[in-house]
Amino acid sequence: MASATQHPTQTHAEVTRDVIGTLGTPTRGYYILLGCVSAALAVGLVTFFFLVKDGLGHAGYTPPVMWSVYITTFVFWVGIGHAGTLISAILYLFRSPWRTAVYRATEAMTVFAVMTAALFPIVHIGRQWIFYWLIPYPNARFLWPNFKSPLVWDVFAITTYFTVSTTFLIFGLIPDVAAVRDKVSGWRQKVYGMLALGWKGTDEQWRHYSRAYLYLAALATPLVLSVHSVVSWDFAMGIIPGWHGTIFAPYFVAGAIYSGVGMVFTLLIPLRRALKLEHMITTYHFDNLGKLTLLTGCILFYAYGMEYFVAWYSGNIFEQTTFWRRAFGPMWWAGWAMIICNAFVAQLLWFRKVRTNLTALFVISIFINIGMWFERYVIIVSSLGNDFDPWAWGLMNPTWADWGILLGSFGWFGLWFTLFFKHFPIVAIQEIKEMIPMPRRKGAH
Amino acid sequence: MFKAKTVPGVLGSFAHIDSAVDAIKGLRARGHTDLTVYSAAPNHELEEALEHKISAVRLFTLVGGLTGVSAGLAMTYWTSLDWPLLVGGKPIATVPPYVVIMFELMVLFGALSTVTAVALLSLRKPTTGIAYDPRYSDDLVGIFVPCAADRAGDVESLLKQAGSVEVRRAA
Numbered sequence: 001m002a003s004a005t006q007h008p009t010q011t012h013a014e015v016t017r018d019v020i021g022t023l024g025t026p027t028r029g030y031y032i033l034l035g036c037v038s039a040a041l042a043v044g045l046v047t048f049f050f051l052v053k054d055g056l057g058h059a060g061y062t063p064p065v066m067w068s069v070y071i072t073t074f075v076f077w078v079g080i081g082h083a084g085t086l087i088s089a090i091l092y093l094f095r096s097p098w099r100t101a102v103y104r105a106t107e108a109m110t111v112f113a114v115m116t117a118a119l120f121p122i123v124h125i126g127r128q129w130i131f132y133w134l135i136p137y138p139n140a141r142f143l144w145p146n147f148k149s150p151l152v153w154d155v156f157a158i159t160t161y162f163t164v165s166t167t168f169l170i171f172g173l174i175p176d177v178a179a180v181r182d183k184v185s186g187w188r189q190k191v192y193g194m195l196a197l198g199w200k201g202t203d204e205q206w207r208h209y210s211r212a213y214l215y216l217a218a219l220a221t222p223l224v225l226s227v228h229s230v231v232s233w234d235f236a237m238g239i240i241p242g243w244h245g246t247i248f249a250p251y252f253v254a255g256a257i258y259s260g261v262g263m264v265f266t267l268l269i270p271l272r273r274a275l276k277l278e279h280m281i282t283t284y285h286f287d288n289l290g291k292l293t294l295l296t297g298c299i300l301f302y303a304y305g306m307e308y309f310v311a312w313y314s315g316n317i318f319e320q321t322t323f324w325r326r327a328f329g330p331m332w333w334a335g336w337a338m339i340i341c342n343a344f345v346a347q348l349l350w351f352r353k354v355r356t357n358l359t360a361l362f363v364i365s366i367f368i369n370i371g372m373w374f375e376r377y378v379i380i381v382s383s384l385g386n387d388f389d390p391w392a393w394g395l396m397n398p399t400w401a402d403w404g405i406l407l408g409s410f411g412w413f414g415l416w417f418t419l420f421f422k423h424f425p426i427v428a429i430q431e432i433k434e435m436i437p438m439p440r441r442k443g444a445h
Numbered sequence: 446m447f448k449a450k451t452v453p454g455v456l457g458s459f460a461h462i463d464s465a466v467d468a469i470k471g472l473r474a475r476g477h478t479d480l481t482v483y484s485a486a487p488n489h490e491l492e493e494a495l496e497h498k499i500s501a502v503r504l505f506t507l508v509g510g511l512t513g514v515s516a517g518l519a520m521t522y523w524t525s526l527d528w529p530l531l532v533g534g535k536p537i538a539t540v541p542p543y544v545v546i547m548f549e550l551m552v553l554f555g556a557l558s559t560v561t562a563v564a565l566l567s568l569r570k571p572t573t574g575i576a577y578d579p580r581y582s583d584d585l586v587g588i589f590v591p592c593a594a595d596r597a598g599d600v601e602s603l604l605k606q607a608g609s610v611e612v613r614r615a616a
Contacts, residue, residue, distance in 0.1 A: 012584035144524035182579035438462035
């Protein structure tokens with residue numbers, strides 16, 4: 001097992017060699033992975049074709065549940081992105097040394113997760129060919145969008161989050177792409193040369209770059225907190241029992257980071273092995289990621305408990321009924337799946353032996369992914385299904401069109417991530433080098 | 446195709462950071478202030494030796510952020526008043542719900558203007574025509590000293606004395 005050291009032990013040249021070595025000729029396993037994610041995407045595309053051709057009737061929408069799997073999956077993917085920004089921007093401002101080896105992969109995960117999430121409002125709206133009506137420009141009667149609506153806030157939040165995350169990812173990649181350009185030859189050198197945008201690592205370039213990176217991190221930090229707060233207000237601003245809670249913003253942000261770190265485990269544990277990066281992404285990094293998961297898992301545990309407590313303490317019969325039915329009603333299995341996978345499974349991470357056991361972490365990460373998808377499913381579907389009047393109560397059952405789009409979203413995300421890690425440095429070469437002191441002729445000072 | 450004119454000067458490569466810092470200090474003491482220093486990662490010792498001022502990027506970030514806030518406030522207010530719809534007796538235009546839009550546009554404009562600033566400010570000192578070595582993105586520090594041929598000998602000896610592992614002329 002790789003040693004759990006805080007600082008990288010390689011030389012600058014070894015860092016360049018090892019990271020650029022991951023961009024070599026793809027193996028058979030890589031093509032199999034590419035085939036699997038492409039197949040999943042194809043399922044999603046075929047499903048989408050039928051949704052466009054015939055309408056949303058194929059999906060399992062059943063009144064009063066008119067937000068279901070697509071909105072659930074939208075929130076799920078937006079949440080996945082949050083861990084990436086936390087690790088790349090917030091921990092950068094806190095100067096956490098352990099972020100360096102993992103932040104590129106998590107930041108790429110953020111961008112691709114938001115790209116995936118952004119598809120869902122379009123899938124969900126029906127008549128997808130007029131999705132641009134979501135954009136704030138006056139319609140034929142010069143009527144503007146309602147800027148007091150959290151749904152319009154969400155358009156701005158997600159668009160800004162996608163733009164800033166992508167900018168942050170590309171900006172961070174420039175020096176590393178230049179390092180690749182200087183190591184490869186032929187047409188690859190030309191392509192990476194163009195992508196490096198003339199970067200040569202001069203003192204003048206670093207002077208502006210370092211400052212800009214700091215400010216981008218400073219801007220991304222409140223942004224990431226705002227985005228899932230705004231997503232939570234899509235629900236909390238409504239008066240539906242089960243949604244109308246003041247704790248929704250911090251509850252959603254903690255849940256988003258929790259789910260995102262879960263996905264980081266799912267992606268990085270096999271990836272470090274496949275790319276032979278065990279000496280760079282060590283148990284030290286996973287131990288710290290585990291602590292982050294434990295912290296956010298405990299916040300979730302508290303939030304789950306507080307939701308039930310507030311429902312009981314409020315004396316509001318509608319809230320009480322919704323939460324009673326969430327635990328013991330027809331969707332009890334989903335309600336308990338969410339609590340067990342998120343609140344209880346995370347408690348295993350109190351033990352260092354678990355946090356440094358990669359097999360255990362991988363298994364826990366699968367529970368987290370499932371649990372966090374169910375959290376959103378429960379919040380959305382069980383709340384809508386238990387409206388104020390019992391005669392209007394209803395349940396929805398997901399159909400092939402729901403599962404097809406869900407599978408397709410994993411294919412879409414997986415395809416981008418798979419293409420990314422084979423063509424761009426998945427570990428930030430420049431930032432790792434910044435942590436390694438350059439050799440001295442006169443010895444250390 | 447356009448080919449940039451080569452800038453005459455001397456290029457020194459360093460494997461040790463203290464040698465590179467000594468060379469920069471020595472060159473600056475002899476009046477060579479227009480240096481170009483290459484490194485694979487930002488380094489505080491190099492920055493201190495070069496006596497760089499703080500980048501003007503922050504001004505662009507500030508102006509971008511303020512523009513975003515103003516644009517957010519102007520857009521939400523103007524559109525609300527352009528077609529006033531009274532709903533539930535609530536105000537036609539009011540700040541609290543618009544803070545979200547103002548905040549998001551502040552971050553968006555601030556981030557984009559920050560990146561634009563790097564591109565624009567880097568253009569002030571272009572790197573075309575200045576000698577470079579691919580090893581500078583790997584494990585060496587490079588110092589390019591623009592100078593005429595008659596001063597190149599002095600520069601070469603100074604770089605070698607400081608501990609340069611390789612010195613070559615660019616003409």
